[in-house]
Amino acid sequence: MIRDATPADAAAIAELYNHYVRESTVTFEEEPVTAEAIAARMREVNERFPWLLLEEDGALVGYAYARHWQTRSAYRHTVETSVYVAHDRRGKGHGPDLYRALLGRLPACDVHAVVAGVTLPNPASVAMHDKLGFKKAAHYTEVGRKFDRWLDVGYWHMVLADKTQ
Structure with a gap:
């Protein structure tokens, strides 16, 4: 069941996100986050955009949200998205x-345009974005450093049906 997060x-x-903070490079966050920090992020996002989660049998399987991509007013119709699935539930289409x-x-x-950043290499995330209709728009070399490694980031982009005219 997919529903709005509260x-x-x-x-x-x-808890789900902190696995990725501690164990992977898919997020550049390096210190685990508290429930209070997540709640604050949710309040900020929910002022305008959805934060969704997927549950199965009452357990959190994954979540997705959109947030402002940039702060300047001309970007107000563009969001950046994030999707995380529990590490032991990946590969099932969630x-x-x-x-x-x-x-x-x-x-x-x-929202008119959607941007998604992907730490590279990440073949599963690249395939998902491509399958959903995103197009690769940028590739930045060695822009992040985590676990004593330089990491690349790619950006995928999608334009939604125009409702902003």
Whole structure:
């Protein structure tokens, strides 16, 4: 079941996300985040955009959200998206399911364009974005450093149906 996340979900979201903080380079965050920090992020996002989560049998399987991409007003119709699936539930189609639900909600939020950053290499994330209709727009070499490694980041881009005219 995909539903809107609430502040009561912050602890479970933090637990899922912190696996990636501690164990992977898919996020450049280096210190685990608290439930309170996640709740604050959710409040900021929910002022305008959805934060969705996927549950199975009452357990958090994954989440997705959109946030402002840049702060200047001309970017107000563009968002950056993030999707995380529990590390032991990857490869079952949950990421694309969450993404489709999120993308379906964004036009009602007056969103025209979607940007997604991907730490490279990450063949699964690249394949998911390509399958969903995103196009690679940029590749930045060695822009992040985590676990004593320089990391590349690619950006994928999608234009939604135009509701901003």
